[in-house]
Amino acid sequence: MNLRHDMLNHGVNVVTGAHEGRKGGLAVAWATQVATDRVLICVGAQSTTRELILASNAFAVNVLRRDQLDIARRFGGRHSTEVDKFEGLPTHVATTGSPLLDGCAASLDCEVQHVYGEGPEKLIIGRVVAAEFRETDYEPLIYRESDY
Numbered sequence: 001m002n003l004r005h006d007m008l009n010h011g012v013n014v015v016t017g018a019h020e021g022r023k024g025g026l027a028v029a030w031a032t033q034v035a036t037d038r039v040l041i042c043v044g045a046q047s048t049t050r051e052l053i054l055a056s057n058a059f060a061v062n063v064l065r066r067d068q069l070d071i072a073r074r075f076g077g078r079h080s081t082e083v084d085k086f087e088g089l090p091t092h093v094a095t096t097g098s099p100l101l102d103g104c105a106a107s108l109d110c111e112v113q114h115v116y117g118e119g120p121e122k123l124i125i126g127r128v129v130a131a132e133f134r135e136t137d138y139e140p141l142i143y144r145e146s147d148y
């Protein structure tokens with residue numbers, strides 16, 4: 001059975017990637033730490049950023065604060081191939097080449113270790129190669145019941 005959106009609570013992150021001059025990002029609720037230096041993200045076939053992640057073998061997880069709902073909507077509503085989601089947002093380039101959002105609470109720069117899944121969703125495990133913690137005392141943005 002499919003889970004309802006209100007069965008689990010999720011923090012909202014923006015996962016970014018870049019390859020050969022193209023960059024993209026998507027809002028991601030399905031992300032979690034799975035080892036001391038590993039994170040897991042689940043990215044569906046609808047995501048155009050996923051192609052960049054798989055081609056570059058890298059991605060970054062940018063952790064959103066509660067007051068960054070506008071950024072979640074920006075990255076979760078459209079495709080990176082249709083619109084420049086980074087326009088007007090301060091960013092810098094991570095060690096792996098992924099774009100990092102300066103305004104987020106934290107950014108984890110990851111290299112892809114494993115990719116699982118034959119269906120539409122791919123489970124991508126990344127090894128964290130660098131981390132930027134800009135804030136420790138903040139309210140996280142939580143996604144629940146198809147809303148925030």
Ligand SMILES: Cc1cc2nc3c(=O)[nH]c(=O)nc-3n(C[C@H](O)[C@H](O)[C@H](O)COP(=O)(O)O)c2cc1C
Nearest residue numbers: 026027028029030043044047048049076078079080
């Ligand atoms: C709050 C929220 C959480 C989301 N979580 C995920 C997720 O975990 N995995 C996923 O593949 N898509 C998720 N999405 C949908 C993508 O963000 C959406 O399809 C996005 O437009 C894809 O952008 P892209 O084509 O630029 O990669 C989420 C959307 C929202 C609004």
